[in-house]
Amino acid sequence: MMQRLAWLTLAGALWIAPAMAQTGFTPRDESPEEFAAGAGRDETFYACTACHGFRLVAQQGMTRARWEDSLNLMVRSHNMPPLDGKDRETVLNYLEAAYPPRAPTGRRGWQNPFAK
Numbered sequence: 001m002m003q004r005l006a007w008l009t010l011a012g013a014l015w016i017a018p019a020m021a022q023t024g025f026t027p028r029d030e031s032p033e034e035f036a037a038g039a040g041r042d043e044t045f046y047a048c049t050a051c052h053g054f055r056l057v058a059q060q061g062m063t064r065a066r067w068e069d070s071l072n073l074m075v076r077s078h079n080m081p082p083l084d085g086k087d088r089e090t091v092l093n094y095l096e097a098a099y100p101p102r103a104p105t106g107r108r109g110w111q112n113p114f115a116k
């Protein structure tokens with residue numbers, strides 16, 4: 001009886017493991033080339049995708065000050081290792097240039113093709 005239980009447990013573990021491996025984000029789902037070109041893109045991509053998809057970053061549009069707040073939040077609340085001065089500068093320069101605040105009628109939003 002005990003032996004049978006052990007087999008069932010083992011079979012269960014073998015069945016569950018591959019399913020778990022499929023959940024969760026891996027950086028391989030995205031590559032830096034998919035995102036706005038600019039100096040520091042690769043550095044920023046790899047700094048952020050250690051934890052989450054870069055899409056989460058790219059969908060934001062913020063001022064430099066608010067990007068700084070975001071970085072601080074990542075460090076304070078999510079255990080991101082703080083970037084040292086030069087890396088931080090590189091990342092902030094990229095984020096500021098590539099993902100600035102969007103105007104309400106920015107190019108990224110839906111636009112009426114008939115309005116001129």
Ligand code: HEC
Pocket residue numbers: 044047048049050051052056057060070071074078079080081091
């Ligand atoms: C050590 C882990 C870690 C790293 C590294 C990290 N983040 Fe995050 N970040 C998180 C977690 C956890 C969340 C919240 C959970 C989620 O939404 O996936 C988050 C959420 C965010 C959000 C969404 C916040 C919101 O208001 O919804 C932004 C923007 C963000 N991160 C920016 C960045 C940027 C930019 C970088 C790289 C410079 C970065 N993160 C690197 C852990 C990290």
